[in-house]
Amino acid sequence: MPFPNVRLSNRPLHFIYLCDCSGSMAAQGKMQALNQAIRQSLPGMAEVARQNPEARVLVRAVRFADQAAWHLAEPTPVQQLHWRDLEAGGITAMGAALELVAGALQSPPMEERALPPVLVLISDGQPTDDFEAGLAQLMRLPWAQKAVRLAIAMGHDADLDVLQQFIGPEPAGRGRSPRRPLQASNATTLAQYIQWASTAVVGAASMPASRVVMPGERPAATTPPSGSNIPLPDLPPTLLDPIDDVGPLVW
Amino acid sequence: MTWLLPEGGTLQFKGLDQPLRILRGLGGGTQGQVFAVELGAPGSGEQLALKWYFPSCIARDPELRARLRQSIGLGAPNGDFLWPLALLEPQEAQPAGFGYLMALRPDGFVGAHLHAGGSLEISLQNVLKACFHLAEGFHQLHLKGLCYKDISLGNLFLEPGSGRILICDNDNVDIDGQGQGSVLGTPGFMAPEVLLGQARPGAASDLFSLAVLLFRLLSRHDPFRGARELAIRCLDEPARRRLYGEEALFIFDPVDAGNRPDPVEHSAALITWPIYPRSLQQLFEQSFGIGLRQPERRTLTGQWKQALARCLDQRQLCPHCGQETFLDPDAERHCWSCGGALPKPIQLQLPHGRVVAAAGNELQPHHVDALAGEAIDQPLALLVPHPSDPSLLGLRNLSQHTWQGQLSNGQQIALEPGRTCNLAPLQRLDSHAGAILVIRP
Numbered sequence A: 001m002p003f004p005n006v007r008l009s010n011r012p013l014h015f016i017y018l019c020d021c022s023g024s025m026a027a028q029g030k031m032q033a034l035n036q037a038i039r040q041s042l043p044g045m046a047e048v049a050r051q052n053p054e055a056r057v058l059v060r061a062v063r064f065a066d067q068a069a070w071h072l073a074e075p076t077p078v079q080q081l082h083w084r085d086l087e088a089g090g091i092t093a094m095g096a097a098l099e100l101v102a103g104a105l106q107s108p109p110m111e112e113r114a115l116p117p118v119l120v121l122i123s124d125g126q127p128t129d130d131f132e133a134g135l136a137q138l139m140r141l142p143w144a145q146k147a148v149r150l151a152i153a154m155g156h157d158a159d160l161d162v163l164q165q166f167i168g169p170e171p172a173g174r175g176r177s178p179r180r181p182l183q184a185s186n187a188t189t190l191a192q193y194i195q196w197a198s199t200a201v202v203g204a205a206s207m208p209a210s211r212v213v214m215p216g217e218r219p220a221a222t223t224p225p226s227g228s229n230i231p232l233p234d235l236p237p238t239l240l241d242p243i244d245d246v247g248p249l250v251w
Numbered sequence B: 001m002t003w004l005l006p007e008g009g010t011l012q013f014k015g016l017d018q019p020l021r022i023l024r025g026l027g028g029g030t031q032g033q034v035f036a037v038e039l040g041a042p043g044s045g046e047q048l049a050l051k052w053y054f055p056s057c058i059a060r061d062p063e064l065r066a067r068l069r070q071s072i073g074l075g076a077p078n079g080d081f082l083w084p085l086a087l088l089e090p091q092e093a094q095p096a097g098f099g100y101l102m103a104l105r106p107d108g109f110v111g112a113h114l115h116a117g118g119s120l121e122i123s124l125q126n127v128l129k130a131c132f133h134l135a136e137g138f139h140q141l142h143l144k145g146l147c148y149k150d151i152s153l154g155n156l157f158l159e160p161g162s163g164r165i166l167i168c169d170n171d172n173v174d175i176d177g178q179g180q181g182s183v184l185g186t187p188g189f190m191a192p193e194v195l196l197g198q199a200r201p202g203a204a205s206d207l208f209s210l211a212v213l214l215f216r217l218l219s220r221h222d223p224f225r226g227a228r229e230l231a232i233r234c235l236d237e238p239a240r241r242r243l244y245g246e247e248a249l250f251i252f253d254p255v256d257a258g259n260r261p262d263p264v265e266h267s268a269a270l271i272t273w274p275i276y277p278r279s280l281q282q283l284f285e286q287s288f289g290i291g292l293r294q295p296e297r298r299t300l301t302g303q304w305k306q307a308l309a310r311c312l313d314q315r316q317l318c319p320h321c322g323q324e325t326f327l328d329p330d331a332e333r334h335c336w337s338c339g340g341a342l343p344k345p346i347q348l349q350l351p352h353g354r355v356v357a358a359a360g361n362e363l364q365p366h367h368v369d370a371l372a373g374e375a376i377d378q379p380l381a382l383l384v385p386h387p388s389d390p391s392l393l394g395l396r397n398l399s400q401h402t403w404q405g406q407l408s409n410g411q412q413i414a415l416e417p418g419r420t421c422n423l424a425p426l427q428r429l430d431s432h433a434g435a436i437l438v439i440r441p
Helices: A023-051 A094-105 A131-139 A142-146 A160-167 A187-206 B055-060 B064-074 B112-116 B124-143 B203-219 B237-246 B267-275 B278-288 B301-313
Strands: A011-020 A055-064 A068-077 A118-123 A148-154 A182-184 B020-028 B032-039 B046-053 B086-088 B099-102 B156-159 B164-167 B183-185 B347-350 B353-356 B381-385 B393-397 B403-407 B412-415 B420-422 B426-430 B435-439
Touching: A011 A023, A011 A068, A011 A094, A011 A187, A023 A055, A023 A148, A023 A187, A055 A094, A055 A187, A068 A094, A094 A118, A094 A131, A094 A142, A118 A160, A118 A187, A131 A142, A131 A160, A148 A160, A148 A187, A182 A187, B020 B046, B032 B099, B046 B055, B055 B064, B064 B086, B112 B156, B112 B203, B124 B156, B124 B164, B124 B203, B124 B301, B203 B267, B203 B278, B203 B301, B278 B301, B301 B353, B412 B420, B420 B426
Parallel strands: A011 A055, A011 A118, A118 A148, A148 A182
Antiparallel strands: A055 A068, B020 B032, B032 B046, B046 B099, B086 B099, B156 B164, B347 B353, B347 B435, B381 B393, B393 B420, B403 B412, B403 B426, B426 B435
């Protein structure tokens, strides 16, 4: 006779893409690259969801250009998700996109109990609306404060300061960190970051992974670094543009 | 996925007299990537698995190489470990880093998380067998003076049709109390003293993680997720530290009912816990009660083995619904599944054990030999239904010796290896190892 048909109760994990669809995304195939990167990442994301008995991974997406709108409004189980292509055209209403997400993270519609949401903001330029107001509205919500917030800068024209504000306080030191905007200056790197966010980060937010201490560090801290309630996984080894992550170019 | 080693490529490694062909990438994790490789002539060489580490993993774990060498030298505790076989360092500067060879995971083994997630068809008997093998694996590991440090659902694989297991990711294994390996464990499985930073992982914390893993396999639920979990809105790291560390309380704590399962949210625990006999439940109460703060009071691997083996011996099929039950056959009992009264079963009395006569149950060497430790991988006999009339139950001789049976009318029969005798007229069976008496209620 089979084991009784029961399972560990699970919690929803809301994963929301915020995608810049401004006119500049039409240049150099950036829009197509983003569509491809997200579409290609879905099987891996579905596998992580399948392997994880503790989470129900639900995906949504916001597009922002002249205004912000839900591209994928229904929280969709990743196994059932078919990615419709985003199209570029317009300006960069990033603040409005944050307000839209704020509406989704209020309870209700947000469930009473959940795993930390994951928000991924992807942009290639500067916000043209009131970004500060949108961010303030978002960050008033407890679920936004608890969320894992990541940002991917496409190309070298993205406003890194704005993306850093979305993520939170900048970590000390220099170099690549998940708590800094991730610079994707080519399609391969973009795909690697999208894959990382949709698999490794989803895994970390839903099912705890093995913990390690650095050599010389006291093990006292299984506490993640301040400003974060989820320890983020290592970034993937990527093909870096030599001028990515070197810091400001001119000052 | 971007692979660290070239798929289809051939690489030379120090100490290997033959080149190694990288057949394909199998998967990647936070530490590195695993490849299927072939050693020797293409097409006819030995197929193995190669784990190759990320530079970041090597950098944060300076003792990794020495630890792997040590494990390779000591050898696997038993066949249930996918143990490192050889350390591989490239002859050339590229690729940088190192890895190790191990056996490929055979087909048919699936990740234990599938069972915990409820998406695996497996019998209760095979779950109990998997638990026994897990306790046995840790028993052998600890007897060698080693500790594992990071056991969780993520590094255990099951074969649902047999209950066999494989323990993977053995690269944190170290001599207990030695070394400063970087791993601390996996939240949800870590012992409270490790989670709270008061101790390094070792054999004592392994015993806690083992108890959690056994509970998750047997219940498809978590030992600490009860009422206190429902009070948590966002289940993040600080919340987990309270749930599994600072405020940890077993959901079935016999004294403190402050964290009982919720009938709706935690129904799995409420359905599965009554399946198991008190003797097994008490081992969990011990590890998750007093053993929570006093590592030396945790249930030992030998105790788990004994209780799990006893559980398998007590397996009885419910005559009303067919479900597997495991309660003490000498007590008044009801089926956990349908609620029907369970009749007293026929039992087989052996010199050192008593086994309920139910199809699928096995007689083991430790039932006849007081000196043999509990083991279930080489049974002496198996209870099987008749192939065309399942209402007839028989005992199959799995040994290499002919046994002598005595029937209730005094007639003697010979039971040759591989043959099965009908239990209905059988009074006793003299095996090469000892007598088997049929006890009828």
